[in-house]
Amino acid sequence: MADPAETDPDALTDTGLAPSGQGAVLVIACGALAREILAITRTAGWTHVDLACLPAILHNHPEKIAERVRTAVLRARETYKAVFVAYADCGTGGALKKVCDELGVEMISGPHCYSFFEGNAAFSAHEDEITAFYLTDFLARQFDAFVWKPLGLDRHPELIEMYFGNYTKLVYQSQIDDPALLARAQSCADRLGLDFEHRRTGFGELESSLRNWVTSPR
Template identity: 65%
Template structure:
């Protein structure tokens, strides 16, 4: 589930259900673990999950056209109900235009940090203006999704350019895992930022998936 550049299609536990009865959830690969955990914990076996490449996290211009193609393919394959497992995620409103045109809904919020923290709580936090956020996925994949895309492995002097205005790294954790906490602390040390840990669980994601019916 941590693949960087492939699409993942994960059928539901009861694959005998017809596609018309299921909901195709088209989600960012960076939240695949969380979607599956919520699905399995709540018996949401009507959810059929398709994950688009998580590396689009670093290339948000690919999200809207990628989702549009995936929605059209899902409907052509017989899925009558489709839900988009993305927040705006840096698309600048383009994803909303796709969703409106195709008549599908998406996860509420500006990005995954917000819906994991809870959109209302995230919006009310004033001292996070200079915070750089990690989720479980990004703590696990910090090198592949932060260091390498930004070229910091080749040009470490760029750290100040990219992160000079940040004061802290905030790790929003979905599961309490000491190994991931250690990785997040190491990421903060690497960037020269203060470290803050917040356990969020799945935040608003569970409620969003519960309405994907």
């Protein structure tokens, strides 16, 4: 299947989600956060909040994220009173924050989702984890599509050592309690030849950031 980020530069989905136009405010998010954001909004009863997702595969092309977000925000302003960007920096090297500052929209603090799920302060304290490879619930589900196949490990397993030889463990940050996902994450560690560690993070600062914004959207 063609990458939506390549075939349609204005695509707002690879998750089956699109803004309904019924809400007063819109969250523009990475597709990797779709399940979590929907769970948060449903639990909170935020019927005035819509969600639109950019393709999660953009993480393989972080240089494209900032301008894709700019296009999405400008389009959303035709319909919505307020817009929030549910991304952290995500490898853009500060480009996404610059775009958000220019447009006057808020985004999530932190370098990436592994940090804000655990809590940015707690994550930054793990100075000894430069050899850790991280999975979230999304990546545990999509490991083959986002890691195994793009790196060619399905065809050339001998490349595992080249890609992961400097890693020592796989850290699974789970957002929900799901024994099947836990087993899948353990299997990913086994396939990569890494030690396994499980941390139940919940939604972390994704949830608190959304709550702070929804209660007083700019």
